[in-house]
Amino acid sequence: MKFKKADLILVAFLLIATALSFILIRANSTDGAYVTVWVEGAPTQKYRLSKNGTYVLNGGTNTMVIQDGKVHMEDADCPDKLCIHMGTISYTGQAIICLPNKLVLTIEGVPGETDL
Amino acid sequence: MRGASKAKRIAYLSVITALAMVLSYLESLFPPLVAVPGVKVGLANIAVVFALYKLGFSQACTVSVLRVFLVSVLFGSAVSLSYSGAGAVVSLLGMFFLKRTGVFSVPAVSISGAVLHNLAQTAIACIMLDTSVLKYYIPVLLLTGIAAGVVIGLVAAVLIERVDVQWEQ
Numbered sequence: 564m565k566f567k568k569a570d571l572i573l574v575a576f577l578l579i580a581t582a583l584s585f586i587l588i589r590a591n592s593t594d595g596a597y598v599t600v601w602v603e604g605a606p607t608q609k610y611r612l613s614k615n616g617t618y619v620l621n622g623g624t625n626t627m628v629i630q631d632g633k634v635h636m637e638d639a640d641c642p643d644k645l646c647i648h649m650g651t652i653s654y655t656g657q658a659i660i661c662l663p664n665k666l667v668l669t670i671e672g673v674p675g676e677t678d679l
Numbered sequence: 680m681r682g683a684s685k686a687k688r689i690a691y692l693s694v695i696t697a698l699a700m701v702l703s704y705l706e707s708l709f710p711p712l713v714a715v716p717g718v719k720v721g722l723a724n725i726a727v728v729f730a731l732y733k734l735g736f737s738q739a740c741t742v743s744v745l746r747v748f749l750v751s752v753l754f755g756s757a758v759s760l761s762y763s764g765a766g767a768v769v770s771l772l773g774m775f776f777l778k779r780t781g782v783f784s785v786p787a788v789s790i791s792g793a794v795l796h797n798l799a800q801t802a803i804a805c806i807m808l809d810t811s812v813l814k815y816y817i818p819v820l821l822l823t824g825i826a827a828g829v830v831i832g833l834v835a836a837v838l839i840e841r842v843d844v845q846w847e848q
Binding site: 566568 | 758777780782783784786787790791794804807808809813814815817818821822824825
């Protein structure tokens, strides 16, 4: 099997697309002020990142922890536990997603913002 | 196998579909490599790429659609059916057109399949969750798609070269 010139062009194109999308997303992100909890596409609650705490979400399906301005999922009742493995988030635009429970956490706002 | 009887063709198609299902199941046993929804190696794509090159587009469709449907019914859910169904359809169409241009090798075709699969799946997830936050994962999905596509494509290329079956092209 031989590689062709078009293969290189395709891979180069995809790598450039990857780099561009990464730069675009990072350029638009800063430290956030609060985390919004979305259930089935609707925002249900907001929590300040400046206040540490453990919160049970969505009637007990997920448990979220806010610590030192960062958010992570502590527990979930879904089988894959992907949301727990997604780690901590703190920049605007970052999100933790739990597909089985249709739950999304997003970071928004700018530090110092007082309105929720 | 050229001009094989109908029974032989059905048997062959069934074996490849079964293989794709086993590969899907095998992959589900491993913990996720990257903690992002939709990121997978996509072992079953070996069978689909093989079918696309050896048996033709319509047979590859059969393998892919049956695989997604059966795996979702057996091990997944209606939700996983919509994600992987969209991924499978878009990915197969993309691979078909890239292959037809005749200027790409097997790994490149497989890369396009993997990347399109990831993007289509993410698009469906965005629609179902009614959110655009998944766009944050586009770079990760593109990069892992390229990596997975290369691996799958190289394996498929070896199989296409060595396995002595040819129905079309």
